[in-house]
Amino acid sequence: MRYAAIVASTVLLSATAFSSCTCGRQVDQPERPAGFPVALPKSTAAPRAQAPTPTMHPHQAPKEVAQAGQTPTPPAGVPDNFPKDVPIYKDAHLAAVQNLANDAHNVIFQTADSVPQIHQYYEDTLTHSGWSVTQQYQRANHSFMSFRKGKMIANVTVAEDPNNPGKQVIAIMYEEEKPLDFDEF
Numbered sequence: 363m364r365y366a367a368i369v370a371s372t373v374l375l376s377a378t379a380f381s382s383c384t385c386g387r388q389v390d391q392p393e394r395p396a397g398f399p400v401a402l403p404k405s406t407a408a409p410r411a412q413a414p415t416p417t418m419h420p421h422q423a424p425k426e427v428a429q430a431g432q433t434p435t436p437p438a439g440v441p442d443n444f445p446k447d448v449p450i451y452k453d454a455h456l457a458a459v460q461n462l463a464n465d466a467h468n469v470i471f472q473t474a475d476s477v478p479q480i481h482q483y484y485e486d487t488l489t490h491s492g493w494s495v496t497q498q499y500q501r502a503n504h505s506f507m508s509f510r511k512g513k514m515i516a517n518v519t520v521a522e523d524p525n526n527p528g529k530q531v532i533a534i535m536y537e538e539e540k541p542l543d544f545d546e547f
Contacts, residue, residue: 441467444536447491448516451480451532466537472529480520480532481505488516513539 439456444467454471461467473480481500488509489495493516497508504521516536523529 440469443467444469445511445514445516447488447493447511448534448536449484449487451475451483454532457531462535462537464537464540466535468533468535471532471534472523472526473532474529477501477503477505477520477522477530480530481507484518484520488518515539 439459440450441459443465451471451473453475454473456469457472458470459467460470478500485495485498485507488507491511493509493511495507496510497506499506505519507518509516509518514536515538516534519531519533519535521531521533523531
């Protein structure tokens with residue numbers, strides 16, 4: 363019994379010595395943000411631009427104006443080095459331009475046409491313009507195609523716009539392939 367009293371008093375003394383000095387107060391801990399403190403690049407929305415209204419020359423018939431408008435010039439905001447033989451989908455509106463590493467760009471458009479229509483349009487148009495399909499993936503609500511022509515690479519991604527039901531997003535990422543700064547392994 364005496365041994366139990368000694369052990370109990372030792373435990374009680376040890377607990378008192380290591381007790382908190384806050385005397386029952388709760389100390390507020392500063393909150394730390396979750397995850398790694400990394401700043402993500404922000405994409406900037408390009409200004410929306412309307413395609414110029416075709417002006418008719420007095421001696422030009424309406425049919426000639428319609429034919430002249432079949433190869434539209436890229437809308438304002440599209441980078442100057444956007445590949446000339448990659449068409450901008452009809453009735454698509456420029457939504458954003460993202461500048462990427464190695465002078466690559468991601469140009470994002472929005473349209474109301476369906477994913478299969480847009481996919482088929484880019485597959486047909488680019489292969490007829492001399493681009494080779496290097497990868498392809500297609501589902502009902504999204505598709506991806508990768509094309510190559512010479513040293514130019516173009517990826518076309520089409521997907522439903524999660525923020526605008528009934529609209530699709532067309533992302534065209536392009537870059538000119540450059541030699542690596544190191545040997546491949």
